[in-house]
Amino acid sequence: MKTVARLVLLLVVGVAGALDLEALVESLLDKLNGTSVGPVIATCLGDLGAFESQLNASVAAIEAGSATQALDGLYLSTRALARAVDDCDVPLAVDYLEKGANALGFNATAHYAGEALTTLVFGLNVTEDVLRILDDAANGAGSDAGAALGDLILALEGSFSCDGKTGTALEACVLFEGLLGGAKIFLQDQAACEGVLEDAVGDVARAVSRLSEGDGAGVFNATVAALADLGRAADACGLPDVAALLQQETGELRAANVTVTDAPGVLLNVTVEGLDVSGDVAAIAAAAAADDSKAAGLACAKLALSLRSAGCDSKACGLFEALLDAFAIVGSDASGDCAADLGDAETLFVQGAAALTAGDVEAGLFDFSVALRDVGGAARACQLDALADLIAAEAVKLGAANVTAAPVHILVDGLDVADAVYDAAKALVAEDWAAAGAALGDLVAALDAFHCGDDKACLVVENLIAALAVVSADVGGACAADLETTWSDLSGALASFEGGDAAAGVANLSVSLTSLATALGNDCGLERVAALVESEAAALGAANVTAAGSAVAVLVKGVDVASEIAVVAAAASKGDAATAGKELGALLETLGVAACDTAVCEIVNAIVSVFEDVTQDVSGCSGDFGDAAADLATFAADLGGGDVEAALAPLSRSLKDMGAGLKDCGVPEVADALGQCADQLGLASVGADAALVASVLVAGEDVLDEFGDAGLALSNGSYATAGASLARGLKDILAWNATNGCASAACLLLEGAMAALGALEGDFAACEADLDAAWTALDAGFESLATHAAFSDASNGVLKNDTVLWNQPAQVAGAPSDLLSRKNCEVFKDQAACDIAAKNLRHQRLYAELYRRRHGNATAELSSWWPSWDDITEDFDQLVAHVEEDVDRVWSDLVDDLEYLVGDDVAMAAIKDVAAALSALSSAITDCHAEEIAQVLSKLAAILGAPAGIGWLDEGFKIVVDAAEVSNDVYDALLFVKQDDYFMAGYEIAKLAVVLVA
Known part of the structure; x- marks a missing residue:
């Protein structure tokens, strides 16, 4: 039946009667379970309100001619339904619903060709299934709608089959099927990764062999290798999130604490940051030993997903994991640095939930808003910058919500989010942190919704940025005004293309996209998207358009994008702005990488x-x-x-x-x-x-x-x-630099100089195997070192030949410089740096004591290196007042020096300028409370200030100071000045001390 006819049918009978939600759920679960669940299902159902509203939105969207929005509504309703039936003891059905929701939300596309609609998921045409669900829902036929949704999900489950494969290829296919099933992802075509998958099968077989031999360590090593193979296979199969997850967790396993045991039936104990995963590791080999490749794949997924919470020692950490799941982010976890900013969030969420349930809505919203900002900080630590921006923006909106009482309404940009807020509060009061994370994900998504209504330009932008994986934007206010002509310009250009005047259509599309880029960059806060739109608009303007009969070619950067433009045009001709925006985003991404050869x-x-x-x-x-x-x-x-x-x-x-x-x-x-x-x-x-x-x-x-x-x-x-x-x-x-290091030119110059001094002491002791000899070298070069220079020497010199002992302090506190942390704390008022500096100081004391115990009296001196935190911070503000001024003077001196060196008159003034620069640099470091390092630089400045021999030899320019040639050192420093490389300039200047002070 033609799509238009189906739409007419919906319009005619769409108000036939109220939808029987319980009948729909019963019919759906019967289909997915394969057996009848009966009306008793009504006793365990959760709230179906979100499911109903999203399904109604999907029906309304298809009636309005927007297939893309209809798919979005179907995705959200399926996800809500999975949560609603989670307490009904139907795990198979819940598993199907979760995978089906992810497939509809992230792998479905809708295209128009004339009047005909085509909806694809993983290349499978599910158009009739989707329309049947929405037809039945519009007609109030709940039981039929449920059965149709079940048919769709089962069709997706069976869209890829391992039938026809034999031997190792079959085992590989089934293993991968189990892995992706465990990760709630439907299978895609795995032809591109079959070779790597067979490597995984080989490693699993090796684990089985070691299991039969009682070799616990062998089982573990083979299992880790199999997970690494599966990660490479996922990457080759176009599943980057799954690949990232497996690669990340494989790395954690390689750093796990593994012990082989003699206990009956237990070959080994495996703990990762306090999380015991011994059973998960053993389950993989056990399933494979039973010739159950699918169970082995499921066990691999279970192990990888379990490791996501390793190091997660707070309830808020579990909430963050659930929030990632709500946004379908697989390849990140909340452990390690990602969880660092979640401590206050836990207290604030609990406090806010208590206030909400007690009736103090405004106080509860304030606590939720601040807690969400902490969660946004955690997302940024996980390199999820777009999600962090989204959460931070919506946290601000929530804190400024308009609250009314009796009944309570929480209005944000005209949207009532009271239900979503109270869902999160109820979960928090029940201490169900996973449910709270899911509810907060729904809340953030609701706050971020564009609420475009019938505004075509808004729909274009919403779906354009969704296709480009940009999480958030605000298209209201001035942005909306800038976009007033967007839809008419775009649809007019595309109509020309579809009407047969391809050249004019492409030219006008280029012009309209240029205008869109201007609007996006001016008031919409989407500068990066604007840059892409503008550059590809220019590329379209230079396209080579040819037509031979009905065949059209549009060559841009050597790539024919005529079919991509036709898809956008077809959606625009239907008035489906959402699909047009999504396909326009896909076109821009294609053009963005087209010329990379x-x-x-x-x-x-x-x-x-x-x-x-x-x-x-x-x-x-x-x-x-x-x-x-x-x-x-x-x-x-x-x-x-x-x-x-x-x-x-x-x-x-x-x-x-x-x-x-x-x-x-x-x-x-x-x-x-x-x-x-x-x-x-x-x-x-x-x-x-x-x-x-x-x-x-x-x-x-x-x-x-x-x-x-x-x-x-x-x-x-x-x-x-x-x-x-x-x-x-x-x-x-x-x-790391943002917290411990620095980014300004002045700071980088200081950092480079101090890094050089650290390397210098390492040079003194790099070849010294004996700790006493290393200490003697330290003492001869610099007396009573108590800051970064001493600690860096320990890391680079003293402990270089003791890697077993050194590994832990290096990871915890080695490279971070106390000096730099204190500088960022006190100069730049960075509270996070203050916390890290204090923590590093504690670790340094701990490891100094550890060295003393391991190496005896020879290292007793080390335990006195670390000054107290109170001593470090005392009167610090007075000491750092001139840091920026001093370093600016350093840079000016260096630039002057460069002018001398590259000119015809190479004279003593060049060396004197280096001396002046070093003198100023030592003042800057003194201001940062590192007197010992400053003394070294002052000494070097004095040496350089003395008469030096400068001349030309057969091999070129030569500078001799105290019989030491420093031509290359001076030239290297000035070369980096010329390149505006502040860090390396500071590094090379300080390296002069290697020759002239040591």
Whole structure:
């Protein structure tokens, strides 16, 4: 039946009668369970209000001609129904409903071709199923609607089959089916990842073999390898969230505490951050030993999902996990740093729930609002920046809600969210933190809803940013005014294209998109989306449009996008602005990556997308990335060969080259970030602990997992995945810098100088195996060191040959500098830095005592290194008043020095300027309460201020101070001045002390 006829039918009979919700649920559960559940189901049903309202919204949307909105309503209603039947002892049905909801919400598309509607989920045409559900619901036929929904979900479950496969391929297919089923994800075509899946089967078989031999350690190692294989398979099959989850949890398992036992039936104990997962590990091998590959896959999923809560020691942490689930975010967890900002949230949520139930609505809303801001901070620590922005924005809205009493209404932008707020409060009072997280997810989603009504331009923007995976925006107020002509301009251009004048249609589409970009960038707070729209509008304006009969080609950057434009045009001709917006977003993403024809372009594109949250076209500057491709290949080869330390240098060089190229691509912040991380990679510390778990500490962050994933993806030719993995590691480094390090030019110059001094002491003792000899070297170079320099020497020198002991302090407190934390605390008034500095100080005392006990009296001196926190902070404000002023003077001196060096008159003035710069730098460091380091720099300044020998030799320019040649040192420092690289300039200046002070 034609879609238009179905719509007419809905309009004619859509008010036939009230929908019998209980009959619908009973019929649905009968279908999904395969057996009758009977009317007794009514006694266990939860609230069906959300299900009913979303289903009605879906019916209204299809009546209005918006298939995309109808699918959204069907997704939300199915998700609400899964929660409503969760207490009815129908786990199979709940499992089906959750997977069906995710499939409808995140894998469904709707397209019009003339009057005909096509709805696809994973390539399966479910148009008739969807329309039958909505027909029956509109007619009040609850039982029929339930059966139709059941048929749809079962069709999705059976959309991929392992039938026809044999041997290892069959085992691999069924194992993957179980894994994805456990993660509430329906299967997709796995042809692209069958080879990697067979590797996983081999590792599972190895685990079974070790199980039969009673080899607990062998079982564990083979299981971890199988999970890693499944992660690579998920990546190859286009399931990045599942891949991220498995890669992340595999890394946690590799760092687990594993002990082999002699207890009957128990081969090993496995704990990850206090969470015992021994049973989950054993279940995988046990299922495989029973030849039940699907159960083994389910067990793999259960283990991975269990590990998400490892290190989660608060109730609010469980709430955050549920919130991630509500937004279908699989590949992140709430452990480690992600949970750091959740402590106050737990108290505030409980306090707010108590106030709400006691009738003090405004106080309860205030507590909820502040608690949500803490949750937003946790999301940012998890690198979920878009979700963090969304939660923070909606928290502010909630705090400013208009509250009325008797009955209570909580109005936010005209939307009553009282039910959602009280659902969360009820769950919190019952201490059901998972339910509270789900309810808060619904609340945030409701607050974020655009409430576009019939506003076509609003619908276009809403669905455009949804397609681009931008979580939130506000299209009201001035933004709405800017968008007034958007729909008429777009639909007019697309009508020309569909009407046969393709050239005019594409040209007008380019013009209308340019206007849309201006509106998005001016008042809508969507600058990154605006940049993508504007760049691709220009590309469309230069398109080569040809027509031969009914065949049209639209070549943009060498890619034919005629069919993509036709899909947008078909939706627009139906008046379906939501689908038009979604397909327009897909078109823009296609154009954004269309011209990337090299591996390094794909990598950079992925890095930028992670940093900017939106695809950006970097093809125009891809020729400026220097030797990045060759260096990345070397990095992957070194990493694959196990030489982690050697891999860091080519990675650092590649980041420099990519950052330099990106400066011409309109993303200067990303370019600067790559340059900053490249510098710090050059100072990375590589080590391993007692279990030989390697680490790569850059600043204070271990990034080996992310860089390891990137190296593996590069070796497999998965360049977009490699770029995304690199970006995650780089964001970890930058996040550490934001709390412990610094970003301003002045601060970076100081940080570079102090990092050099840390490396200097390491040079004194790098080859000293004996601890006493290392201490002697320390004492000879600098007396009574009590700050970063001493601790850095311990990390780089004294303990370099004692990695078993050193691994823990390095991870907890090694690279973070007390000096820098105190500086950020006191100079920049960063409370988080104050907390971290105090925590680091406690850890340093602890490990100093540990060294003393392990090494005896030779290290007794170490325990006196750490000054008290009170001493550090006393009168600090007076000491730091001139830091910025001093460093500005340093930079001015260095720039003057550069002018001398690159000019014709190379004279003593260049050296004197270096001396002046060092003198000022020592003043800056003195202001930061590091007198010992300042004394070193002052001494160096005095040496440089003395007469020096300057001249030209056959091999070139030469500077001699106290018989030591420092030409290269001076030149290197000034070269970084020329490049505006503050960190490395400070580093190279301080390195002069290696020659002139030591």
